[in-house]
Amino acid sequence: MIELRDLKRSFGQGATAVHAVRGLSLRVEPGEVYGLMGPNGAGKTTALRMVLGLLRPTSGDAVIDGVSVTDDPDGVKRRIGLVSASAGLYPWLTPRETLRFFADLYGVPSQEAAQRAAHLAERFGLTEFLDRRCAGLSTGQTQRVNLARAVMHQPPAMLLDEPTRGLDVVGSQRVFEFVRDLREQQRAVILCTHRLAEAERFCDRFGLLHHGTLRHEGTLDELQAATGRETLTEMFVDLLSEEEGLAEAPTATRLQAIP
Ligand SMILES: Nc1ncnc2c1ncn2[C@@H]1O[C@H](COP(=O)(O)OP(=O)(O)OP(=O)(O)O)[C@@H](O)[C@H]1O
Numbered sequence: 001m002i003e004l005r006d007l008k009r010s011f012g013q014g015a016t017a018v019h020a021v022r023g024l025s026l027r028v029e030p031g032e033v034y035g036l037m038g039p040n041g042a043g044k045t046t047a048l049r050m051v052l053g054l055l056r057p058t059s060g061d062a063v064i065d066g067v068s069v070t071d072d073p074d075g076v077k078r079r080i081g082l083v084s085a086s087a088g089l090y091p092w093l094t095p096r097e098t099l100r101f102f103a104d105l106y107g108v109p110s111q112e113a114a115q116r117a118a119h120l121a122e123r124f125g126l127t128e129f130l131d132r133r134c135a136g137l138s139t140g141q142t143q144r145v146n147l148a149r150a151v152m153h154q155p156p157a158m159l160l161d162e163p164t165r166g167l168d169v170v171g172s173q174r175v176f177e178f179v180r181d182l183r184e185q186q187r188a189v190i191l192c193t194h195r196l197a198e199a200e201r202f203c204d205r206f207g208l209l210h211h212g213t214l215r216h217e218g219t220l221d222e223l224q225a226a227t228g229r230e231t232l233t234e235m236f237v238d239l240l241s242e243e244e245g246l247a248e249a250p251t252a253t254r255l256q257a258i259p
Pocket residue numbers: 011018019020038039040041042043044045046047
């Protein structure tokens with residue numbers, strides 16, 4: 001399970017401080033895919049970096065599978081897998097070496113690591129380029145190695161940050177299958193993406209983040225009932241328009257903030 005407890009993070013101090021995350025609380029159960037959505041600058045990356053133990057919260061905590069990130073950031077790293085569009089691979093390693101390297105990093109015994117690597121290579125179609133240097137791989141091939149690498153240590157929690165960015169239809173489809181597998185394997189998943197239509201299809205529940213606070217949370221049905229809008233895109237337009245004083249929708253159909 002992933003639990004964020006009143007997580008806050010500011011950068012700088014005084015009048016020029018940026019309050020990137022202003023008290024974020026949410027819970028993702030095993031087998032649930034949670035879409036953490038928000039416009040540019042909403043605070044998604046800052047929140048994910050805190051959950052990963054890469055950035056210390058100003059206050060609050062994130063608890064992964066019972067382990068607190070503020071008490072035991074290394075323990076949390078062992079329990080989380082990350083897939084990020086911006087995470088590169090070591091160019092001088094091959095995919096085979098990459099999988100073994102990450103297995104070592106997470107303390108997976110070598111015989112088990114070899115078995116998992118073989119299984120994942122098969123599952124993600126890496127076999128034909130398993131011994132080629134990662135520097136020469138295409139974007140789609142790199143992402144397949146990234147997906148395999150992220151689950152080498154079989155973490156109970158997964159963070160997916162723009163996992164389909166730069167991928168073609170086939171590459172994106174592979175990511176969706178990966179997400180389905182994660183759900184079936186009872187992992188708790190947070191997915192951040194700007195591709196709202198994709199998110200609607202693949203997430204069980206959503207949190208709409210804006211200026212570092214969760215403005216709405218629920219299943220798509222619940223969000224539709226609360227906002228009077230059909231799609232996440234319409235909800236986002238409302239959210240942004242509201243802020244800029246451009247909203248023309250009558251009050252009853254405009255978004256209601258979480259108290
Ligand atoms: N290291 C930093 N120093 C100062 N400000 C920062 C830092 N990191 C993030 N911010 C600010 O915090 C706010 C939230 O940024 P963040 O990257 O978390 O947003 P995001 O929702 O991930 O945006 P995007 O969708 O564009 O990636 C932004 O105003 C950003 O400029």
